[in-house]
Structures are given as structure tokens and as C-alpha cells.
Amino acid sequence: MNDVILIVGCGSIGERHLRCFQRTGRAEVAACDANTALLQRVAQQYGVASFSDFNAALTARRYDGIVIATPAHTHVALALAALRHGAATFIEKPLSTNRSKVDELRDAAAKSGCFTAVAYVYHLMPWILGTREFLRSGEIGRPLHVSVATGQHFPTFRPAYREIYYARHESGGGAIQDALTHIANAVEWFIGPTTRLFCDAAHQALEGVTVEDTVSVAARNGGVLVNYALNQFQAPSEMTIQIHCEGGSVRVEGHEQRWSVFRRGASTWEHHKAAPLERDDVFIAQANAFLDGMHGKATPLATLDEAAQTLKFNLAALESARSGKAVEIA
């Protein structure tokens, strides 16, 4: 029998979750959004039950899983309610915009026994998974230095950026919490948690907002030196992560959907590329992973603890950008 999944927040990413959970063929989906016009359109388009109020949705029936796809400052309170309902809980990134009730959420998740994960979708990208597995094999030794260069023209991908959560830090906006957090989480997944960082950030280009759209970070993840360069105005949509290890280098090129190895002594890169993927493919894989997790199977999804660690990265980066000082992460 199919699992019953409630999607809370059916905006840009929530609608994608709804569609991709449907496309697994393993879920009966219901929709909840406070915006009634949007909700009506989504309910009609996908033929699903709909609720404009989260509590009304929870009392109407029992859900096996709840996906929280609202702006970040609302995630923790909604996740606590989802766990009280007894549902497996899948939370969009970033976990929150502050540390309030994050420990309570971790306790509640542990006590409930419900499967809980955070939708850092890079965990489902074959070029990220391949890199992680290769690094963990130890074949080219210990990582020593990581260098990230990434960016895109955000207004092209999200024309409404001025009107949504992105416009304010308090609702999870700005380049650090919205975009850099994906890469910081992926780097932590590769080499372990960030322990110290210095962040410089500024608003350089995006019209109609004042939050940072450009970020430079110099970090340490334990013994590994890491630097990030990210902006949200450049013309090419590209993401490159280079991980230089004792015995060679690994390179992830998200825009090429490939990862590559250059072994010490070799003369060229060895590329690993899977069949081309559409954007929904990775989200369908993510939905399947969540359904697997609900049924006790191992998944590559980000855990609550990993997302709580990346939240520390986000908050430290914001603090460092404000103070002009390096920040230690406990």
C-alpha cells in the first residue's frame, strides 16, 4: 500500500516535491499551503486533497510522512508538530535560521522513533555520491585542501527572488543561507564538519534586495583548509569543487554532471559521468530515498545532526561577515 505524504508549503520547491513524490508511484500525496489561490491551482493540477491550514490537515487524517517546504524560519515548529503527529519528517534546507528549539527537535526526533531527514538534495546527485564514495575508499589518501567556485544568475532561475523568503535573513534569505549552505553541507559530507571560518560577504548586484549575493569564505574542517567563492549574478551556472588529497585530486563539476580524478603521476583527468539527468530526476531519487528511510532502509539523505552542523556553518558565516572576525564552531 502507498504511503500517505503531506506536503506543507507548495511554493517553488513544495510543488516539485509533490510532483516528484507522485512520480515515485509509491505515495498518495496531499497538499497544504496558506496561500489559497496557489493551493487551489496545485490541488487541481495534481488531483490531490488540499488544506489551507496545517493543523486542520493534521486532524483530517493520519500521514505516514510530512514534507516541510515552507520558508526556513518556520521549519522547526512545523517539524515538531509533524513528529507529534507520529509522521516521518522531511525538512527542506536550511534546517532553520537560528538555534532556537533545534536541540528540542533532535530530542523529539530521537524519542519518536520516526525517520527524519533534511532535504540537502546534493546528497542524491551521482557526481556528489561518487566523489564521497571515492574519498572514503582512501585510494588517494587524506584530503588536505578544498577549493569551491560556484555561481549562477539567480534572477534567471528565481525571477520572484525579491518577493520570497530570499529577500531577508530572518526568513532564510541571502546567498549564505540559501545557496552556500548546499555546498558547505556537501563539503562537510565529504571531509567532516567545519570547525572555524572567516567570511566576507556583500551585496554586489541583485536589484531590489540588500542581502548578500556574493560570498568568500576561508574555513577549516578539522585539519583541512577550505575556501568557497560564490556569487548569484554571474552568467554561467557552474559549480566546481576541487579536493586535493595526499595522492591526487578529485574534482566535482556539477554543471557537467561529472566527477573526475587526477592521480599523482597521471597526465590527465579520469572522468566519471552518468547518464544525463533532468532536474526532477534528482528530486524523484530524493523522494524514493525518503520513502526507503521510512521503511528502515539506509539512505544517503542528510541527517538532522548533519543539518544542525551546517546550520552552525550558516550562522558562523553570517556572524563573521557582520563582525569582520573569524568564528570558531564548537
Ligand SMILES: NC(=O)c1ccc[n+]([C@@H]2O[C@H](COP(=O)([O-])OP(=O)(O)OC[C@H]3O[C@@H](n4cnc5c(N)ncnc54)[C@H](O)[C@@H]3O)[C@@H](O)[C@H]2O)c1
Ligand atoms: N533544495 C532545493 O533545491 C531548494 C530550492 C528552493 C527552495 N528550497 C528551500 O525550500 C523552502 C521553501 O522555498 P520555496 O522557494 O519553495 O519558497 P516559496 O516562497 O516559493 O514557497 C513557500 C510556501 O510556503 C507557504 N507557507 C508558508 N508558511 C506556511 C504555513 N505555516 N503553512 C502552510 N503553508 C505555508 C507559502 O504560502 C508559500 O507558498 C526554503 O527553506 C528554501 O530554502 C530548497
